[in-house]
Amino acid sequence: MSVKLTSRQVGDVTVIDASGRVTLGEGASAFRDMIRDLAAKGNKKLLLNLSDVSYIDSSGIGEMVSGFTTVTNNGGQLKLVGLSKRVKDLLQITKLYTVFEVYDDEAEAVRSFS
């Protein structure tokens, strides 16, 4: 299954719920389009919920980095919540744990924006 993406508002934070596989092709490009679209519409506080993401490859990681840069350059923030151990391992291996703010709990992540 490729990635499925939906967005919702929690206060002034836009939460992107992702599920499925984020890999080269449709999955990674959908990821990119969603983040760029939300950033272009002026959303400054983005929280990417990866609770239901079963798989992410280097292209998917690349899109997360690209999304982070896009949002940051727009004066916003992109944070992560709900990472599986496997995704956390990927961020450790790639040293991106030093770049992304990562939360286990959504409410805590939402509060962190204020």
Next chain:
Amino acid sequence: MPWRDNSEMEKTQTTLESSLQSVDEAEVIVMREADKAGFDDDEQHQIGMAVRECMVNAVVHGNRYSKKKKVHLDVERSNDSLTVIIGDEGEGFDLSSLPDPLSPENLMRQSGRGILLVRAFMDEFDLHPRQGGGTEVRLVKNLAKS
């Protein structure tokens, strides 16, 4: 096409098109062999991801999606390890030209992390010119001794 030789090693050879669908097919083939070999879920995930990354390199960077070029996948399953060899028919690749994805100046680059993940997940990784042209990578994952 699988066969058995005398050293309790089973080999599978598959020729694949230069498409992203082949990346999925290769992952399925190798994961099946990894399961038969006795790797646990996490190890199978690591092997599958390493294969995906190398297949993407072969299809996208090596063969550049050319319909005239094939990707060659060999899987060797023995009692204590799984070896995967992926060959493309591209122009060749110099591993030393790859920027270090962990250096501060490259950390925010969008691409260039695939080989890093392969090295992290497999016990052996080497890359060399393929006989007849192109690039060949060899991946080995050893079974943990019980």
